[in-house]
Amino acid sequence: MASDSTDIKAGTILFNEQIMKDLIHHLAQQIINDNDVQELAFIGILRRGYPLAKRIAEEIFKICKILPPVGAVSTTLFRDDLRIGRGFVQSHGTTHFSFDINQRTIILVDDVLAAGRTIRAAMDEIMYYGRPKKVLLACLIDRGGREIPIQPSYCAWKPTLESIPQNLWISVLLKETDGKDMVIIEEQKSKVETTLQDVPAKEQVFSADHPALKIWKHKDLLGLQFLSKEELVSILDMVPSFLEVMARSTGIKKVPLLQGRVVVHWFHEPSTRTFASFDLAAKRLSADTLSISASSSSEKKGETLHDTLYNIEAMKTDILVVRHRCSGVPKLLADSHPSHVINAGDGQHEHPTQGLLDVFTMRQFYRDYKKDMEIGLEGAKVSIIGDITHSRVARSNIWALLKLGAQITLCGPQTLLPKSFEKLGVRVTTHLKEALLDADIIYSLRIQMERQTKGLFPSIREYVRLYRIDRDTIRYAPEHAIVMHPGPINRDIELATEIADSPRSRILQQVSHGVAVRMAVMHLLANSQYNQTGV
Structure with missing residues (x-):
């Protein structure tokens, strides 16, 4: 890095990819030396602390052939600046870890430690889920400038406070979040006024790392016969979070998971509960909706189902919810069209979302x-x-x-x-x-x-x-x-x-439960990794 503060300016690269690897290895070795690795669990602060925690855990595995479990923690709901309606606040995901934190040594990981307020918020969030044996803090860089009494247990690099001008910020870039590995100097981000409702942790929007979004491998939902037990359970496990959204005491019963998407309801048979449930589910996901009935469509003039859907899709729609008196119509459309097709009941075949809400x-x-x-x-x-x-x-x-x-x-x-x-x-x-x-x-x-x-x-x-x-x-x-x-x-x-x-x-x-189940299904179809990347 540059030798003194006069050489430091926005755009200065402090560490390249290789040096970052060395720093992560150094952190892993420090942690191994001080702890029984079998008792460890890592929790990374979203957004960059989480992939950093996974890297440290993988480095520990390389050294001692033990892979500690890794989870993620969101700090949004325990940020002290939320209470006064100020601060540059972003929700990067939601807290998730599959292990019991009680009586475990938790290594809390963040990329840059500065004022310490993010660490305090993360610890409050973790304590909401249990009582660890102890919590140790690991950070890649300690920027200094503490506003509350928090110090790292493990730190890879700590510059003097004077070496980095106060108008500049140290940013850690990671391949998982930014496409490249480096530590770079940037202009200090200006704080903007924002308001965020103080809601329970379970009401947070799912992160892209939610297991269900990785498990799901279907463009459409045509029937439950074709789903695995793992896929069924992954949908059921998402439903409570959407029920929490529906029950928000704030009255704001929406999440932006389908913001900008268009959901088309195409019902060829009468429906009250199913139609209303799908429509409300789409709107609570912040989607726009379009409703078409057979009696008012060009089907009456002889237009085929395929031609009707081609014309609808030409308006850049995303999800089609279809009910038809004939078995097999949803599959017929799904096989020939890019829309995510949800079967809302076809003849005597299946009604998959009803089955899901029932089970x-x-x-x-x-x-x-x-x-x-x-x-x-x-x-x-x-x-x-x-x-x-x-x-x-x-x-x-x-x-x-x-x-x-x-x-x-x-x-x-x-x-x-x-x-x-x-x-x-x-x-x-x-x-x-x-x-x-x-x-x-x-x-x-x-x-x-x-x-x-x-x-x-x-x-x-x-x-x-x-x-x-x-x-x-x-x-x-x-x-x-x-x-x-x-x-x-x-x-x-x-x-x-x-x-x-x-x-x-x-x-x-x-x-x-039907509304929450249909929210979960539409979220999976639109946002699963398979439907985002094809993999």
Whole structure:
């Protein structure tokens, strides 16, 4: 570097890539010398502290063949300047680490230490998640100029305070964030006035490093049959954060994850809940929306589905939410168009987002019932009652529940029970009592009145007598069992009013969860690493 402060000016390169490697190696060696590496965990401060922490951990692995776990911490919500509405504040991501910090030695990593306020905020955020054995601070550069009593445990380089003029700033550039490795002198950034709502940590927007964004490898969501258990769980695990957004006490129930994107709703069948849920989900992600119904589109004039979508896409839209009476239409469009296609229900095939919101609701209940907030649906007993043959909702639920390890019973009239599901390990019965006896979750399906011209069962009265869930039949079920329904309910036909409105009912929770699930799905399709890079 330059010899004195008169040689230092904006644009001066202090360290090149090789010297930075040496400094990181030096930090790693210092940490190894002072600690039991097996007890260590690294937490990097977003944005550049996180990749720096990963590099130090990798360097430790090279030296002693032990790779400490690495997480990231966001300081935004504990910045002291937020309380007075001032400061140059940017939210670079959200706190995430997969390890338990309790009774662990945490190495907190940042690129440049100066006033110390960012470190204090990071420590407050970490303590929100538990009580480490101790927290040690490692930084690449100690700029000096402390405003609070914080000192690094490990530092690769510390210039004298006088050697860097106060109007200049030391910037660490990293390949992961900036495309190159160097330490350079820059003009001090001017502070700008900003206001940020003080919201709980769980309400923060997901960072680009969120595991679900790396796991997801699909352009579209056409059905749950084609998703792995890992992909299903990754979606379910994102939903609570979006529920937090919906419940914000500030009243600002939006996040900018789809800002500037356009979501098209193209419904060829009537819908209330699904349409409203998708529309609200898109708007809460800050997307623009466009709604097209079959009755008002050029389809009435003979235009093909493909031509309609080509014209819509010419307006630079991004996501298509489509519902159609014919099975396979969403896949037909997805295979020929660049839009991210979400199947909102196609014929008797699938209704994947309904299946996702249902299994999320089931998982939440099952965790509460078992008093274990980490378990899935393995071993949960789910009974699906009604018209299985014509239900796309039932198919999506069955595919998801099978992958998640639930035990499924299908119950209904013989003419509405496809025998093919028995080959998948699903129990099938025509006796309601048998289906309810050991059920944890009772899922009642809508009787599709439009099908009754086919005479698939004698009469509605006969169906009510044999398969309605009411105060008499619910006695066969365990006291803890809950009742669900995809809506709309034919009250007092498949589900008695006293049950639909009882404490057992989770129907309105399903509706609330639906918005958050659809937010998660659209976020994945638009922002996953696969859909950003193709890799």
